Amino acid sequence: MTSTETPTGDPIEGLVGFTVVLRAAGLAVTTDRVAAFLTALDTLDVTSRTQTYWAGRLTLCSDPDDLPRYDRAFEDWFTPPRGGGRTRIVDERTPPPPKLAALTPSTQEGSDDDDDAGETSQVFARASGEEVLRNRDLAELTPAEREHLRRLLALLRPELPTRRSRRLRPARHGPPDPGRTLRGALRDHGELRRLHRRDHSRRPRRVVLLVDVSGSMEPYADALLRFAHVVVRRSPGSVEAFTLGTRLTRITRELRMRDADRALAAAGKAIPDWSGGTRLGEVMRAFVDRWGQRGAARRAVVVVFSDGWERGETDLLGVQMSRLHRLAHKLVWVNPHAGKQGYAPVQGGIVAALPYLDDLLAGHSLATLEELLEVVRNA
Amino acid sequence: MWCAPPAVAHASAFRHAGGVTDSPAGPAESPAALAAALRSTGYLADDGLATATFLAMRMNRPLFCEGEPGTGKTALAQALAQVLGAKLIRLQCHDGIDAAQALYDWDFPRQLLHLRALEATAGENPLDTEAVEASLYDPRFLLARPILQALQTTPSVLLIDEIDRADDEFEAFLLEVLTEHAVTIPEIGEVRATVPPLVVLTSNRTREVHDALKRRCLYLWLDHPDLAREIEILHSRLPGVPERLAAQVAGAVRALRQADLLKPPGVAETIDWARALQLVGATHLDVDSAAATLGAVLKYREDADRVRKQLDTLLAS
Numbered sequence: 001m002t003s004t005e006t007p008t009g010d011p012i013e014g015l016v017g018f019t020v021v022l023r024a025a026g027l028a029v030t031t032d033r034v035a036a037f038l039t040a041l042d043t044l045d046v047t048s049r050t051q052t053y054w055a056g057r058l059t060l061c062s063d064p065d066d067l068p069r070y071d072r073a074f075e076d077w078f079t080p081p082r083g084g085g086r087t088r089i090v091d092e093r094t095p096p097p098p099k100l101a102a103l104t105p106s107t108q109e110g111s112d113d114d115d116d117a118g119e120t121s122q123v124f125a126r127a128s129g130e131e132v133l134r135n136r137d138l139a140e141l142t143p144a145e146r147e148h149l150r151r152l153l154a155l156l157r158p159e160l161p162t163r164r165s166r167r168l169r170p171a172r173h174g175p176p177d178p179g180r181t182l183r184g185a186l187r188d189h190g191e192l193r194r195l196h197r198r199d200h201s202r203r204p205r206r207v208v209l210l211v212d213v214s215g216s217m218e219p220y221a222d223a224l225l226r227f228a229h230v231v232v233r234r235s236p237g238s239v240e241a242f243t244l245g246t247r248l249t250r251i252t253r254e255l256r257m258r259d260a261d262r263a264l265a266a267a268g269k270a271i272p273d274w275s276g277g278t279r280l281g282e283v284m285r286a287f288v289d290r291w292g293q294r295g296a297a298r299r300a301v302v303v304v305f306s307d308g309w310e311r312g313e314t315d316l317l318g319v320q321m322s323r324l325h326r327l328a329h330k331l332v333w334v335n336p337h338a339g340k341q342g343y344a345p346v347q348g349g350i351v352a353a354l355p356y357l358d359d360l361l362a363g364h365s366l367a368t369l370e371e372l373l374e375v376v377r378n379a
Numbered sequence: 380m381w382c383a384p385p386a387v388a389h390a391s392a393f394r395h396a397g398g399v400t401d402s403p404a405g406p407a408e409s410p411a412a413l414a415a416a417l418r419s420t421g422y423l424a425d426d427g428l429a430t431a432t433f434l435a436m437r438m439n440r441p442l443f444c445e446g447e448p449g450t451g452k453t454a455l456a457q458a459l460a461q462v463l464g465a466k467l468i469r470l471q472c473h474d475g476i477d478a479a480q481a482l483y484d485w486d487f488p489r490q491l492l493h494l495r496a497l498e499a500t501a502g503e504n505p506l507d508t509e510a511v512e513a514s515l516y517d518p519r520f521l522l523a524r525p526i527l528q529a530l531q532t533t534p535s536v537l538l539i540d541e542i543d544r545a546d547d548e549f550e551a552f553l554l555e556v557l558t559e560h561a562v563t564i565p566e567i568g569e570v571r572a573t574v575p576p577l578v579v580l581t582s583n584r585t586r587e588v589h590d591a592l593k594r595r596c597l598y599l600w601l602d603h604p605d606l607a608r609e610i611e612i613l614h615s616r617l618p619g620v621p622e623r624l625a626a627q628v629a630g631a632v633r634a635l636r637q638a639d640l641l642k643p644p645g646v647a648e649t650i651d652w653a654r655a656l657q658l659v660g661a662t663h664l665d666v667d668s669a670a671a672t673l674g675a676v677l678k679y680r681e682d683a684d685r686v687r688k689q690l691d692t693l694l695a696s
Contacts, residue, residue, distance in 0.1 A: 032594060036438070040597075043437045044410070044430065051410070054430040062593040064445065064584075064600050166475035182487040186515065189508075190494045203546075237547055252587075293641065295543070295585025323641075 011046060012038065018077045022060055025069045033060050049078065134366040138336070139219030146222075152366060153226045154260055159377045160235050161301055163329075165203040174199030204238040205329065207231065207376060208297055210287065212306035213243045213271060214278035220336045220364070221274075222264070224305050227369055229255045229263050240296050244306065245273035248286040278309060280349050281316030288323050301379040302328040303372070305363060307337055308349030318352035325356035330379040334363035334372055409433070413462070421615045422451070422458030423608060431599040432459060441557050441578035443593055446601030449645015452581040456538035459577060465534035468576070470525035472545035478552060482562055484522045490515050516566035526556055530572040536579065542592075543582040550592050558595055606633055609649060616650050620657055627664035627694075628653045632676065634693050640682045652676040666690050 016034060023029040040055035053074055061070050133145055133152070141149060170180060177198035185192045209228045213221045228241045232255040243249045254266035268274065291297065302324060310317055325331050333353060337343055339362025345354055354360070359375055362368040413436075414429035424432070432455070435442040444452040460467035470481055497511060529537035542550070556562055557578060561571040580596065582588055604612060606629055613625040628649060636643040644652075655675040661668040669690055677683045686693065 028590060030594060036440070036597075039438055040434050043434060050426055051430060054427050055434070057427070058431050058434060058597040058599060061600075062590060062598050063587075067600060166473075167477065179487055182491055186487075186490060186494065189511075190491060190498065289641070294583060298585075 015041065018056070018073070019060065021073050021077055022056075022070065025073050027060060027066050027069060028062060029060055052078070134370075136366075137340075137364045138223045138366075139364070149223065149366060150226060150260070153223070153230055156227075156230050156370070156373070158231050158234050158373045160207060160231075160238065161205040161377055161379045162202040163205040163299065164200045167201050167203075168198040169201040171197055171199035173197060204235055205379070206296070206298075206300035207235075207239045208292075208300050208302045208328075209239065209241045210284075210302065210304045210306075211241065211243050212278060212280070212304075213245050213274055214309070215275045216278070216307055216309050217305075217336070218275045220305075224363070225251075225255075225264055225267060226260060229260050229267075231373075232256060233258070240291070242287060242291075243267075243271050244278065244280065244283045244287075244304075245271070246276045246279055246283070247273055248283045248290070249273075250291075278306075280306065280308070280310045281314065281320060284317060284320040284324070288320055288327070292324060292327055297324060297327045299329045300327075301330045301332065301376050303332045303334060303376065304353075305334045305336075306349065307335055308333075308345075308347040308351075308353065310347070310349035310352070314348040314352035317349055318356075321353040321356040330358045331356060332359045332361060332372070332375060332379075333357050334361050336362070336364040338362040339364045339368055416462045417458050418615075420458045420461040422454060423604075423612050423615060424455075425604075425608070428455070428599065428601070431597055435579075435597050436577060438597070439575055441580055441596040442599060443588075443596035444579060444581045444599045444601055445584055447603065447643070447645060448583055449647040450601040450603060451646055452579075452601060453538065453540055456536055456579040456581075459579065460536040463534055463536065463577065465536045465577070466532050467536050467538060468525050468529045468532065469538045469540060471540050472542050472549070474544060474546070476545050476549055480524055481526050481549070481552075482524050482556075483527045483564060484524065485516075486520045486522050490520050493520070518567065521564070521567070527562060527570060529576040529578075530560065530562065530570055532576070533572065533574045535576040537576040539578065539580045541583060542580050543584060543586045543588055547589060550589050554592055554595065557592075603636060604646065606630065609633070609646065612646060613650065613653050617653055617657065620653055621662050623663050624656060624661065625653060628656065631664060631669070631693060635676065635686065638686065638693070640677070640685070641679045642677070642682060644676045648676045664694060666694060669694060 015038065019029050019034045019037065036059040037056055040059050041052065044051040044055050046052060056074065057067070057070055061067055133141075133148060136145070138149070168177070170177060174197045177196040180196035180198070181192065181194070184194055184196060209231060211217075211221070211224050211228055213225075217224075225243075228251075232239045232241055232252060236252075236256045240250070240252045241255050243251055249271050251267040251270055254270050255263050257263035257266060288297070292302075321331070333350070335343075335345075335350065338345070338360060345351060345360065350360075358379075361372050361375065363372060410426070410429040410433040413433045414424045414426075417424045417429070417432075431442060434440070444455060446452060456469075457467055459465075493515065494511070497506060497514075523531060526537065529535045539553070542553075559571075560575040561569055563569045580592075603609075609629040609632070610625050613620055613629060617625075632644050632649045632652070652672060652675045655672040656664065656668055659668060659672060661672075670687060673683055673687065677686060
């Protein structure tokens with residue numbers, strides 16, 4: 001690398017420092033990317049601001065969402081500070097959340113040395129308690145029950161839907177497989193001894209979860225996001241998750257983390273409009289435009305978790321739901337209030353969306369969420 | 380559709396300039412020289428794009444192009460092939476694509492025919508099994524699919540189009556080929572490229588491509604060009620287009636992109652529209668000619684209905 005007059009002295013140090021800032025800003029900067037960045041600069045002209053900019057943008061970014069962050073960091077790092085101070089490297093990541101010591105409150109800690117009868121009755125009580133909890137409204141849980149529910153959610157093993165693939169696989173039944181049959185014949189010097197067959201294999205069908213995190217859904221948001229985490233973790237390649245509020249946020253990447261608490265903390269950080277208002281129609285349009293039509297919703301099972309409270313006009317929502325209906329394989333709306341006594345779908349949003357739905361389900365308790373999984377699997 | 384007049388002078392000059400990677404002369408000299416060479420093929424590259432392609436050649440890295448449909452991702456590969464005087468080999472990805480469609484396959488019917496022919500000519504003499512088997516796996520029975528073709532052809536540009544349509548298993552398979560520039564065929568041995576092909580991958584972002592693949596590539600995000608550049612593109616692609624028509628079409632498309640449509644038009648649509656207007660003999664864009672040729676630029680009924688109602692305000696702006 002040619003010697004340059006950068007304010008830091010050693011140019012490499014300054015450039016690597018820049019990658020550290022980028023990492024702190026949330027870009028997936030790996031060591032090999034840094035190496036590629038330095039190689040690129042070596043090929044180009046380090047003293048040129050544009051070329052340095054492009055060398056970094058081409059090697060260190062990997063997503064259109066990275067670009068504004070990169071631009072900001074580049075501006076901060078390579079523009080000489082006016083006040084004379086230097087940009088400090090600040091780790092903006094939150095420290096990992098403390099692990100929970102006990103997942104359920106220990107009610108009878110001292111009863112270890114009790115006799116067998118006491119123990120069985122306790123287990124029984126817990127089991128029936130679970131049964132009750134499964135049917136309780138998620139919004140009305142005590143903190144202890146909430147904790148217990150988290151554990152139950154984490155135990156869910158959802159089965160996801162599949163679709164017929166274009167790819168043909170060797171199979172017992174189905175049309176003949178000329179390639180394998182002939183290959184078999186080749187082994188036997190051209191004698192056809194066995195007819196091999198093939199059939200279409202099955203692949204996971206895409207599932208899209210859209211979770212409303214506006215103020216009116218707040219009591220359910222945490223449990224629903226945990227539910228989304230379980231589903232995303234089950235099949236990270238075929239499940240997408242978004243939150244709806246005043247804007248659309250994609251949280252699939254965050255929810256792919258193994259640890260539920262960490263994944264939720266990361267998702268919470270990514271969601272800028274937590275407990276804000278809703279503009280369902282506009283957000284839904286953003287989803288269909290940016291993701292749905294391009295492929296995320298095509299032939300997918302789309303599940304919307306929302307109470308359907310729409311502040312603005314509902315015409316827009318109706319139009320978007322009809323678009324989504326045409327793209328998706330199945331469109332399911334989950335309304336936490338739908339399971340309550342005396343519920344009627346009268347909220348503006350629901351009324352507009354109803355003609356396009358394949359299913360309107362309740363989603364206020366663990367039992368109803370399990371029902372939802374059943375519907376999704378059989379879609 | 381994006382055919383441009385061939386850049387005879389440039390292409391032939393660079394074809395003899397030797398390998399892509401170590402030749403200091405020709406388009407690989409600097410990003411600016413490359414941009415000029417691309418311009419001569421009719422492809423207008425900005426700073427970022429020229430730098431990206433320049434680095435891709437020098438660093439021997441695949442170029443991963445992402446962007447809205449119709450921003451010239453595929454056309455870039457075609458222009459690069461022209462500039463380098465290289466053969467463009469295209470692999471169109473689709474759902475369920477596998478190695479046999481991308482890499483190589485054995486021609487079973489011909490192998491079988493060969494075997495029967497051997498039997499027929501052998502007559503009474505017994506055949507040597509070993510020799511027969513060896514003759515079956517002769518390179519002449521090998522069907523080279525795009526990736527193998529690219530490794531065997533020098534120089535070549537390998538375009539892996541719409542990688543987001545393929546499955547993730549296929550991505551993992553590509554990783555190996557793209558880093559090693561070699562494939563192993565069990566019956567024949569390793570096939571290695573003497574000069575690695577220049578690889579261009581494109582994605583429409585219908586699905587997020589795995590980070591492991593992106594990490595090995597240069598990442599280029601392509602946006603719609605600005606007004607001046609789009610007019611320039613129109614002139615270079617459609618040499619006879621009147622100045623006024625080009626400016627009006629580019630301006631109208633720009634307005635359409637901001638009009639919140641289901642499918643905002645890309646550069647390809649701009650060119651189609653201008654060509655359509657040229658064909659119907661329009662010298663400028665007015666409400667009648669625009670309404671008549673709207674199908675070249677808008678592909679959804681809802682969009683067309685909306686725009687048709689506001690055509691006069693759109694054209695006035």
